[in-house]
Amino acid sequence: MDPADLLQLLSEQQDRRLRVIENLLRGRRTVSTLYWGLRYDLLPLLNLAKPLDRGALDAPAQLLAQQGLIAGDSAEGVVHLTERGQTAATSTTYYRPITRQNWVNVDLIAARQRLLLAVQVASQYAHSTSRYYPLATDLTTRQAVRRWFHRVKGPDLATNLREALVSSLRQLPAETAAVVTDQFTGYQQPGYTVSQLAQSTNRSAWEIQLMHFDGVAQIALAAQEAQHPLHDLFQPLWAVPVSRSAQQTLQAVEAGGDLARVARVRKVKLSTVREHLLEAAIMLPATEFPYDQVLSETIRQRFAAAVTGPIDSWQYMELPAAMRDELDFFYFRLYAIWRMKRGDSE
Amino acid sequence: METLEASLEKVFGFNTFRSGQKAALTALESNQDTLAILPTGAGKTLIYQLYGYRHPGCVLIVSPLLSLMNDQVDRMRISGFKRVAAITSQTGYVERQVILEHLNELQFLFLSPEMLAQPQMLARVGQLDLSLLVIDEAHCIVQWGPDFRPEYLLLGAIRTKLNQPLTLMLTATAGKVTRQEISKQLRLQPQVVTESVDRPNIFLDVENVANEAEKQSRLQALVAKLQLPGVIYFSSKQQATDTALWLQQTTGVQAAAYHAGLSGEDRFRIQQQFMTGQLDLICATSAFGMGIDKNDVRFVIHYHLPADLESYAQEIGRAGRDGQPSIAILLYAPGDEQLPLALGQSNRPDEATITRYYAHPQSFAADDPVIHLLDFYRGHGISQAAVTQLFTRREKERNRALANMLAYARERRCLRQVWLQAFDETSPAHSAACCAPGEVALDLDQLELLRQPTSETENAPTDWETRLNRLF
Numbered sequence: 001m002d003p004a005d006l007l008q009l010l011s012e013q014q015d016r017r018l019r020v021i022e023n024l025l026r027g028r029r030t031v032s033t034l035y036w037g038l039r040y041d042l043l044p045l046l047n048l049a050k051p052l053d054r055g056a057l058d059a060p061a062q063l064l065a066q067q068g069l070i071a072g073d074s075a076e077g078v079v080h081l082t083e084r085g086q087t088a089a090t091s092t093t094y095y096r097p098i099t100r101q102n103w104v105n106v107d108l109i110a111a112r113q114r115l116l117l118a119v120q121v122a123s124q125y126a127h128s129t130s131r132y133y134p135l136a137t138d139l140t141t142r143q144a145v146r147r148w149f150h151r152v153k154g155p156d157l158a159t160n161l162r163e164a165l166v167s168s169l170r171q172l173p174a175e176t177a178a179v180v181t182d183q184f185t186g187y188q189q190p191g192y193t194v195s196q197l198a199q200s201t202n203r204s205a206w207e208i209q210l211m212h213f214d215g216v217a218q219i220a221l222a223a224q225e226a227q228h229p230l231h232d233l234f235q236p237l238w239a240v241p242v243s244r245s246a247q248q249t250l251q252a253v254e255a256g257g258d259l260a261r262v263a264r265v266r267k268v269k270l271s272t273v274r275e276h277l278l279e280a281a282i283m284l285p286a287t288e289f290p291y292d293q294v295l296s297e298t299i300r301q302r303f304a305a306a307v308t309g310p311i312d313s314w315q316y317m318e319l320p321a322a323m324r325d326e327l328d329f330f331y332f333r334l335y336a337i338w339r340m341k342r343g344d345s346e
Numbered sequence: 347m348e349t350l351e352a353s354l355e356k357v358f359g360f361n362t363f364r365s366g367q368k369a370a371l372t373a374l375e376s377n378q379d380t381l382a383i384l385p386t387g388a389g390k391t392l393i394y395q396l397y398g399y400r401h402p403g404c405v406l407i408v409s410p411l412l413s414l415m416n417d418q419v420d421r422m423r424i425s426g427f428k429r430v431a432a433i434t435s436q437t438g439y440v441e442r443q444v445i446l447e448h449l450n451e452l453q454f455l456f457l458s459p460e461m462l463a464q465p466q467m468l469a470r471v472g473q474l475d476l477s478l479l480v481i482d483e484a485h486c487i488v489q490w491g492p493d494f495r496p497e498y499l500l501l502g503a504i505r506t507k508l509n510q511p512l513t514l515m516l517t518a519t520a521g522k523v524t525r526q527e528i529s530k531q532l533r534l535q536p537q538v539v540t541e542s543v544d545r546p547n548i549f550l551d552v553e554n555v556a557n558e559a560e561k562q563s564r565l566q567a568l569v570a571k572l573q574l575p576g577v578i579y580f581s582s583k584q585q586a587t588d589t590a591l592w593l594q595q596t597t598g599v600q601a602a603a604y605h606a607g608l609s610g611e612d613r614f615r616i617q618q619q620f621m622t623g624q625l626d627l628i629c630a631t632s633a634f635g636m637g638i639d640k641n642d643v644r645f646v647i648h649y650h651l652p653a654d655l656e657s658y659a660q661e662i663g664r665a666g667r668d669g670q671p672s673i674a675i676l677l678y679a680p681g682d683e684q685l686p687l688a689l690g691q692s693n694r695p696d697e698a699t700i701t702r703y704y705a706h707p708q709s710f711a712a713d714d715p716v717i718h719l720l721d722f723y724r725g726h727g728i729s730q731a732a733v734t735q736l737f738t739r740r741e742k743e744r745n746r747a748l749a750n751m752l753a754y755a756r757e758r759r760c761l762r763q764v765w766l767q768a769f770d771e772t773s774p775a776h777s778a779a780c781c782a783p784g785e786v787a788l789d790l791d792q793l794e795l796l797r798q799p800t801s802e803t804e805n806a807p808t809d810w811e812t813r814l815n816r817l818f
């Protein structure tokens with residue numbers, strides 16, 4: 001990630017974004033990281049750069065600091081955009097993905113691997129070549145594409161796939177459609193590398209990857225249609241973005257039962273039940289979480305009376321001691337999530 | 347049993363062997379351990395593929411380069427061998443389990459040396475019926491072993507544990523010392539099958555430059571007029587990347603960098619672009635080359651001084667495989683030997699470090715590669731004195747090899763003679779078509795290596811839908 005990419009993700013006020021960005025990219029899904037990811041609208045970054053090293057954003061942050069675009073303590077991860085930084089961030093025509101709200105629901109990395117191999121296989125098949133170098137990829141991808149190919153191969157495959165891809169890519173900006181097309185490898189077309197595309201479009205490598213993700217997500221959305229040629233290949237990659245154990249806890253709570261009882265039945269600690277619920281509340285739409293059951297009207301009213309101002313300024317420790325004795329930090333956090341899900345960002 | 351020629355015809359559809367292949371196969375068929383020193387592109391892999399076809403059991407291939415192994419597996423599958431697999435540190439857990447479950451059914455198994463050195467893996471491999479053990483890039487036992495890949499040093503012991511299977515060692519280049527060292531490490535007395543390393547169609551050239559700036563402008567001038575395609579080798583990834591961009595912008599040549607830092611996906615694309623002629627120039631580190639067969643490479647330039655003549659020979663061997671006039675150019679500035687010297691030393695602990703390490707091994711961080719190396723030796727029960735001696739000897743060898751390389755760079759009469767001498771070969775008489783040492787001017791026109799003006803085949807820009815249609 002270049003300094004210019006990081007600049008786009010930082011903020012003038014919220015000065016604790018750096019570590020959250022790093023943890024999200026690397027797929028460290030602690031409740032705290034997820035909560036702040038939601039708070040800062042950074043959750044689409046989750047899992048997008050798992051091989052990133054710890055501290056990999058420190059160097060670009062230092063460069064931004066040297067240029068006077070951010071201030072603060074980059075070693076501590078506390079940095080904010082300066083006025084110049086804010087101007088620089090908004091003045092560029094940085095790429096803004098249009099499908100990002102869907103990203104947490106689909107495994108984009110795996111989907112991209114499958115798409116690339118499927119296009120290569122279909123392209124070579126369309127030109128009746130069977131002897132070629134397949135893209136080097138992992139076993140799961142190879143097996144999935146192999147199974148898919150044996151089901152769908154036939155005289156119409158190339159036409160169907162081409163039409164499906166064209167129709168999805170047409171919904172993206174033309175530049176994105178071109179960048180997504182040019183990554184494909186196939187018959188007599190090796191495709192272009194990320195850095196070659198970055199060079200020819202005058203964008204950063206990360207922007208090119210964002211365009212790829214945008215293209216993959218757009219195609220995956222269309223492939224939810226059962227008739228789509230990639231339906232079988234992509235469908236398993238859509239998933240509720242909540243861990244399996246958190247889903248089980250959520251089901252147990254929804255089936256009725258207070259949290260302490262769920263903890264006993266599931267043989268986990270009460271604190272674990274609460275973490276699971278927070279994870280689910282953060283990752284799911286408001287309608288899919290039993291707020292009325294877990295966060296009663298009475299509790300909401302008490303918080304509404306006790307906290308004021310922007311959510312970021314709320315402090316659990318500033319609540320009256322009696323209220324803290326009665327209502328765990330869990331409820332405080334859940335109330336903030338509920339407010340955000342309702343669209344109260346202030 | 348059918349004749350070797352009959353097998354060749356059946357499996358590959360050829361009716362004659364290339365030189366060296368038959369001699370190596372004949373030696374193996376008479377149960378002789380064999381060291382085959384054959385130039386790049388001579389079809390070394392065919393030797394063990396055909397042997398594996400003719401004999402029951404599994405051919406185990408130990409190879410040092412991960413990317414090369416996967417490449418090789420793909421190639422073999424394409425040519426019809428289906429029971430082939432590779433296990434490296436990059437193989438995912440699930441895939442590894444699948445391969446291990448079907449280990450007994452494999453006809454060819456590729457392993458990295460560190461994978462084979464793991465006791466569990468070695469035990470599994472020990473239960474296989476091995477028809478042949480292949481040590482690919484066998485010169486790495488000497489060139490890389492003590493510095494980078496300590497596991498190669500265990501191959502002798504591993505071979506003993508595997509009950510000394512019939513062994514084929516393959517390399518493109520090995521002088522007398524390297525040959526002796528390979529035999530010693532592997533504890534065997536192989537029959538040596540060798541061809542001359544000389545490549546008469548590759549003109550040899552050394553260009554003396556005063557400093558870095560002059561080197562860059564000389565490089566730029568050469569790339570602007572040399573016949574393409576070509577490869578430029580660098581010692582650093584960053585410099586390869588920067589130079590590719592710079593040359594593309596200033597000379598209009600289609601160039602890209604290739605090094606181990608790229609993703610597998612991008613390495614694939616760059617290789618294929620070069621193969622299909624979309625790219626004319628690769629700026630590479632030594633990661634590039636093994637496993638690439640492009641016949642019409644017209645020039646190989648070395649921007650940095652290689653550490654020894656064997657790597658140099660290997661890298662310039664990518665030029666002119668089609669037998670057409672080609673050129674190998676070494677750019678040399680005074681003091682260039684400092685870089686390989688420093689690279690060698692940074693991989694090697696000094697005596698004081700070894701002493702401190704053996705006194706308190708726990709207080710060193712194992713993520714330092716030098717400490718990792720010492721951990722490895724200590725873990726295998728090698729004493730401080732032996733390790734010190736090993737590194738001292740190793741340093742002497744490296745210095746001697748570098749001195750030979752430097753002698754080549756500074757040679758005033760015949761470069762080919764210096765080169766071939768290192769491989770105990772005598773050189774044909776020097777002529778104007780042979781080489782141009784540092785002070786001799788280079789006449790590309792005479793060598794028929796000047797770039798001919800090409801008719802501009804500038805493709806009209808197409809929109810993305812047309813490009814997408816073309817795929818299908």
Ligand SMILES: [Zn+2]
Nearest residue numbers: 760776780781
């Ligand atoms: Zn000569």
